[in-house]
Amino acid sequence: MNWDRRAFVKFAVGAVVGLHASPLVPKLMDDSAIWTQNWNWVPNPEDGALAFANTVNPATGTGVKVCVIAGRLKGERLIRVEGNPEHPTSKGGVVPADASALQNLYYDDFRVKTPLILDQRTGMHVEASWEQALDLVAGKLAELHKAGQAHTVAALGTEAKTLDGELLSRFMAAYGSPNTSFNVSAADTLAMAGWAMTGDENLGFDLLGANYVISFGTPLLEGFGSPVAVRKAFAAWRKDFKRTGTLVQVEPRASVTASQADQWLACKPGTEGAVALGLCQVLIQEGLYDRSIAGAALGFEDGDKGMGFKTLLAKNYSPGQVAQISGVPVETLITVAKAFAKEPKAVAVCGPGNGGEPGRLLDFMAVLALNALKGNLGKPGGLVARQPLGLKPLGEATAYRGDKPRLDGLGTAKRPLGASDHLSLAKGALAGAPYKVNLALVAGGNPAYASPQAGVVRDFLKSVPFVVAITPYLDESSSMAQVVLPCGTFLESWGDSLTPYGGAVSEYGLHKPLIKAYDMVKSQGDVILALAAKLGGAVAQALPFAGAEAALKARTAGLGELAKLAKKSYVVQEKPAYGNLSFKTPSGKLEFFSMNLHNLAVKLTGEGGMGKVLKAMGVTAEGSAALMPHYEPPAALARAGHGRLVLAAVSSLRTPRGDQPITPYMIKVLDGDTLANNDQLVVEMNPQTAHDLHLYEGDLVKVTSTAGSTEARVHLFAGAAPGMVFMPVGLGHYASQNAYTYRRGGNYNQVAEATADPLSGLPTWGLTPVAVSKA
């Protein structure tokens, strides 16, 4: 055959037709698509039998099921955290911190896998055995004890009443140091308010039973109590497309709660307490209040202690006056108060602030007063007293028996009430008065990053010659430690959690080791107990447990067998303890004028000096009003104005508050109005306020307070109150081991300034005067 033009065309056409008819082309394309994707660096997760184990996430209070997969070659691993539908309060459902918990568990670079000891020559941590590390720490502690310096050891824990907290407190008391501090929380403030007015420290809000809820400045849907459980109540108010419950939110920003609420009362910052008092006054002037309990309460009418609560309200908190203070219109106050009085199951709620701060005691007292006037104490859908679960103590009460004063001044005239907190401890230690700290034991948390005014706590830890950190993570605090002892996350260790803030029923959550992700990691309790055993003597006697499991067994002896309990992972009371509250106050009645507070002040100074004590505690009101719910303008506001704005926090469930590190998934789901391009922090401002400062959307600004400063991009948000700047919390980690969270935005706690709350003395950091300037 001649290879001419015709033959060539025939061949070409034939080839094209042939190729189209054959499966060769699709086959090759398919193969090449598969082949180009067959790269060995794309992981191939091993399959295996699935099983579920129950546990409770102590950080969120969510009851969860963890999916365990048993791989044939690589063994067991956890692959998912899901909600546990059987858990009585969280009933299934998770928040981002639950669903992404495995990312913190399995991130090798971020985890402490073995004990680490700082090499003084290189400044690097080197791996050590448990024996070496414990010997070093116990040796140091014994040395200080021998030198009579036991009181110069400070411990910074996370939660006082959990197993880990109790073990730490006992350890420190038996060792001989008064300086143990824990994170402050709104539960402390609520306990104080309850103690002052009802004598009961375990009050809760029956959200699930209520159908009218007024929330005063607390992020009910963004971080109040157990977020999943709160959402169950919220979902019940919106069941099947019907609105059966009304939510009213009082706060200065169009937050998620404010937007989801049926009514938003936009008040000026820090005036939520005044709004509560204004509502109280409307209830009284309209005759809509409960006369049997509130009307008969101590200090309601004028009496021998001076002006009564009723007169105080009429004098200072008429709707007109409150409208002046808070900016909420008179008519709105009256309609809301009337609706609140009319609903049979209505409750007023107070709680943590947006930055996680513990709230203001006087505001909490005002909210309790409002509930009392409503007459919902002990009623379904009202304010209830939780019944204790019956946890056994870990042994005889051990308290510090020495004569050295606490560094945070707790229990002195300046701070007679109050719970401990890291910031006051750090301030006291930095001042060196009356002594400095020689050894700091950071147990479980990350105070150098997460405590209020974190810069102060970081400086304090820097100033301490020997820092020991017991932690699962290589975070800001452990990077400053001489010795780092690895403890497990809640998925790999024994521990427990108590009723989330404001819960109407008592809860107990127990977590157990579900997996051994790293061989040398122990439960935090085990580490404290091992240290106690090494020290011997009184410390070992106060903590006679073989391990955290044994300690839990002793603690939960009244709740049944530990193995069964651990399998179920929770004990939750069926329903709130309804029935009238039995007031454990000195008068045996509800008290608007708090005798407990009065007696405490008298004890400190005698009747004559009471005014002075109260002044020292930051209360400016005179006479009987000082010990009654009243409104004190926040100290921060007095210094705002003159070109200064008021900084407040934005809380969200996509960013954690407190010690729990943010996870990669949580960083990922942040929108551009929280974390802008190139990982820059975003602050919200009202367009008018920004205009006045000549700032535009996306401008880079520097937000500066007396505590510190950070850079951020401006986002104009009409829902932000004028004159304020709103900053997200939980960002701005600077420990470089976690590549996903390192330098993502700035840290709110670095900028926010903590001031002592009047009366409670707790640090509060919700409002800070700041200067905002173009960077």
Next chain:
Amino acid sequence: MSLANRYSAGEHRFGMVIDIDKCTGCGGCTVACMSENNVGVLYDETDKIRSITWMRVYQVDNGKPFPETQVAFFPRPCLHCEGSHGHHTPCVSVCPATATDYDPQTGIVSQIPTRCIGCRYCVGACPYHARYFNWFDTPWPAGLERPLNPAVAPRMRGVVEKCTFCYHRYQRAKNKAFLGGGKVEEMDYQTACTEACPSGAITFGDLKNPNHKVAQLAQSPECFRLLERLGTNNKVYYRTTREWVRRLADNYLKDEKPGQVAAS
């Protein structure tokens, strides 16, 4: 048009009703979805053009000045469009590699990464931005590959991915039903986001089965779909009582009232 008649013949039409008045924007659904479907995290996730979120929660606001401002959230999975005139799902009709397909039995728009040739026509065709292209390989550094779910294959760079209504869960439920001799019940097949939502804002099920809750809820006049007038005839219904939220779901003219304008 009644709900069942909106869709073509086929045994099931799985869909969702999302109650915007219940959604609190917590992100639980998004994170649960990522952990279920092995969606990874890049080191810079603030570049949202390259960030992959099968279930993305969009925040919107009513644009009113203080103190009348309100925000709301639209959780947006793949909406699994069917098209209103026969089979015409926007992404399926443009895929040259049959990497995405409309399942006539379930109404689920599938996505098969290993078939995908990375042309991204579907990304452009999707009116909801529900499709994502893997510009990079996902890093799974330092042990982070351990929690990967074996039921879903991790993807590589160069392919498109999107929400599949957790199809692997349907397969698992079908296997279980087959072995047990029963049928796939409503609660046997639920997506990860539905299970995760702590407020119960998402309801998932078969829109063609009148016994399923989703079919009952979707009939409500308060329910609507995103960009309904495009004729995508999708299967994710949203619900709100707030008119401003509803107006944002489509391009309404000033004098048009949502709910009174017929979908094409």
